[in-house]
Amino acid sequence: MGYSLHFGAIWASFDRLLSGLAIGLGLAIAAVLIGTFLGLLAAFASVGPSRLGRLIAGSYVMMIRNLPLLVLVLLVYFALPQAGIRLDKYESFIGALALYSGAYLTEVFRAGLLSVPKGVVEAGRAIGLTRFQTGIWVTAPVMLRNALPSLGNTFISMFKDSSIAAAIAIPELTFEARKINVDTFRVVETWLVASGLYVAACFAIASFLRSLERRFPKF
Amino acid sequence: MTETLHPLLEIRGLRKQFGTVEVLKGVDLALNKREVVSIIGSSGSGKTTLLRCVNLLEEFQGGDIVLDGETIGYRISKGRRYRIRDRDLSRQRSMTGMVFQSFNLFPHLTAAGNVMLGLRKVRRLGRDEARAIAEAWLGRVGLAQRGDHYPSQLSGGQQQRVAIARALAMDPKLVLLDEVTSALDPELVQEVLNTVKSIADDGATLLIVTHEMRFARDVSNRVVFMEQGQIVEDGPPAEIFGNPRSQRLAEFLRNTRT
Structure with a gap:
């Protein structure tokens, strides 16, 4: 008994897959933006002079990295309302993915910070920049350039992780694919097309990040 | 006096x-x-x-x-x-201005950008004024044509001269x-x-x-x-190099003579 491919039903619902892809990208971008902020904060704290700052940053990374994303998403979605914090499913997913990506980005940024030569930081202090100004104008840009390649990896992972949003019924690509699958019973075609879309999107993100790497001068 | x-x-x-x-x-x-x-x-x-x-x-x-x-x-x-x-x-x-042994230029900024950073953020000058001062100092150290180059595009000697310009542009005492x-x-x-x-x-x-x-x-x-x-001797160069008073300085000079 053979399985013959019929993509017609999939193409009929292709716009739903595309809108799902757009939602996934939107979720990932929002989460990564917040996560980048969290990661920068925690990374600077983890190499900073404050013992409390290092402790908080270290605990944050340890907690989040030891939780599966799905569990974190469900925790935020179901537990926060009990604590009186009402978020819709989009907000709670973006929050969960932001927390999650923040922990990974902390490690990426921390490695980047450790790669900034001490003498370059001292040169910033020597011309009279304050500690904060040195962080903004010297340490952060040098660190970001050094971190760019691993930053790209993390961004791509976060985009793929947006598929977890299907678990709380956000109509992103995986959720839509599952619905089309159930509606049409074209199992192989549905997931082939969905996979193709993920691969294409990730390839586009990777190319964009690589062009950024080329644009900024190598040190 | x-x-x-x-x-x-x-x-x-x-x-x-x-x-x-x-x-x-x-x-x-x-x-x-x-x-x-x-x-x-x-x-x-x-x-x-x-x-x-x-x-x-x-x-x-x-x-x-x-x-x-x-x-x-x-x-x-x-x-x-x-x-x-x-x-x-x-x-x-x-x-005070400081010039380091290993240059320590800001790698993400051009030569002019290195000189301008302190002028902009510490002395709070406008962009045009900072650029003019930076270009004048780069000219002063013989790098008028290198303002747009990044440190990685400069030789060690050129980098160190940018570092000197960066320190002096701040007008240190x-x-x-x-x-x-x-x-x-x-x-x-x-x-x-x-x-x-x-x-x-x-x-x-x-x-x-x-x-x-x-x-x-x-x-x-x-x-x-x-x-x-500790400071062992302090004097005019002719005296320090020509007529060291301490045994230790005499020995040091003997060892460094090439």
Whole structure:
């Protein structure tokens, strides 16, 4: 008994897959933006002079990295309302993915910070920049350039992780694919097309990040 | 006459420890405005640490550093010394310029950007004014055509000259030079020394740590010999190099003669 491919039903619902892809990208971008902020904060704290700052940053990374994303998403979605914090499913997913990506980005940024030569930081202090100004104008840009390649990896992972949003019924690509699958019973075609879309999107993100790497001068 | 009464820099009884190791054991040194003083001595004698204390990159445990009448780095309250706030440290640091052994240019900024950063963020000048000053200083160190180059596109000697421009553009009262030619290929040393010489000739006040004995002799008004965290001799170059009084300096000079 053979399985013959019929993509017609999939193409009929292709716009739903595309809108799902757009939602996934939107979720990932929002989460990564917040996560980048969290990661920068925690990374600077983890190499900073404050013992409390290092402790908080270290605990944050340890907690989040030891939780599966799905569990974190469900925790935020179901537990926060009990604590009186009402978020819709989009907000709670973006929050969960932001927390999650923040922990990974902390490690990426921390490695980047450790790669900034001490003498370059001292040169910033020597011309009279304050500690904060040195962080903004010297340490952060040098660190970001050094971190760019691993930053790209993390961004791509976060985009793929947006598929977890299907678990709380956000109509992103995986959720839509599952619905089309159930509606049409074209199992192989549905997931082939969905996979193709993920691969294409990730390839586009990777190319964009690589062009950024080329644009900024190598040190 | 008044200038000799009030030295630009006065270091009194400076003591510095790294853990239990005492690297500066009570250093006294004074510099007048427009004076060029070179510190010589073997590695580990505390020369570089002394410079870093003056620029407040290192904390120190005893003594005072007075720059242009202002005690820097610490304040005394109820008989105890306290390190001052970061903001005040930064302001005092901007009064001295520092040129490092390994250049330490900001790798993400062009040569002009390196010179401009302090002008923009510390002296708070507008972009155009900062650029004009940066270009003038790059021209002064012979790099007028290199403003748009990144440090990685410059030779070691060129990078060090950008670093000199970066320090001097801030219009510091005192410039500290920490073995500025030690990381350079031999054929690039002279261009940097020439730049330093011309800055000295223009009347800058320089405190130089160097291993280039000939240069120290040519450029300095005074040469200071340090050993084991103390100043052993302090005098005009002709005397230090021609007629060392201590056994230790005589030995040091014998060993460094090439």
